Amino acid sequence: MVAVLSIQSHVAYGHVGNSSAVFPLQRLGIEVWPVHTVQFSNHTGYGAWTGRVFDGQAIDEVVQGIDDRGVLGTCDAVLSGYMGSADIGHAVVQTVAKVRAVNPAAVYCCDPVIGDVGRGVFVRPGIEEFMREVAVPAADLVTPNHYELDLLAGTTTRSLASVKDAVAGVSALGPRVVLTTSLVADDTPDDAVDLLASEAGRHFRVRTPRLNVSVNGAGDAIAALFLAHWMSTGSAPDALSRAASSVFGLLRRTEEARSREILLVAAQEEFLAPTRTFEPEEV
Secondary structure (H helix, E strand, O other): OOEEEEEEEEEOOOOOOHHHHHHHHHHOOOEEEEEEEEEEOOOHHHOOOOEEEOOHHHHHHHHHHHHHOOOHHHOOEEEEOOOOOHHHHHHHHHHHHHHHHHOOOOEEEEOOOOEEOOOEEOOOOOHHHHHHHHHHHHOOEEOOEHHHHHHHHOOOOOOHHHHHHHHHHHHOOOOOEEEEEEEOOOOOOOOEEEEEEEEOOEEEEEEEEOOOOOOOOHHHHHHHHHHHHHHHHOOHHHHHHHHHHHHHHHHHHHHHHOOOOOOOOOOOHHHHOOOOOOOOEEO
16 A cells, blocks of 8 residues: 655644645545644634644654654655745655655655745745755655746746746756646636646646636645656656546535535545546647
8 A cells, every 4th residue: 555644734624734635645545644734723814723833843753753663664755735944844854865765766745835826925934945955856746836836947937838948947956747736828728727747858738627716725635636646657647637637626616615615525536536537738
């Protein structure tokens, strides 16, 4: 059985971070070891929340406890998302090194959460630099949104050609695979949104209809699903098609219900058998 160590934020109510990534992985039959970087009542988009942020030492302690069980060598992948501080980031990268020391075949998937269009950079000072200089170079797969791709590459992209150049710049930092989400290029229709999976100099696009839904956690879910399908198929375009199709179905159900939280549990069949499949095209 495949095992994934997922180091992310966690909320009791709703679905972001580990609360969004763990269940889809489990639904696909993957063993998940969640390590929480925060424990909040709900995501911060509500404007009020309770709970606390953990530090890097807390992450190290939990990972050391797992290692003490003698099972770290059976970990096939490390997945990380939002990092509240560079301290936590270093703990994540140290964890990756510890896993690779006992299982050299283990992969690291980094969702380099930095910001988004309309919101700008929303992480603490130092995180953007940490992602570019430490986390992304250590990763095998990275899953930035379009805004984060530009930040990591140090450019502003509009055309598909410029996006490919930015992907090449990020790939040069170290990752084998780059999944760009929420991509809006010059040729993207107003009623659509693109995703681009890039590996070994080849680029594959999936275009889905734009939905009238604004919820947190979809990026966390697609990073987890893309990692899972890439591990099982070894194919970036196949992983892209499966992950994008599942998340579209999830968001479509969420839109229909007019829910503020993604319907991760109610729409769980979308993870196994999406109601609509989007085929990738090489661009």
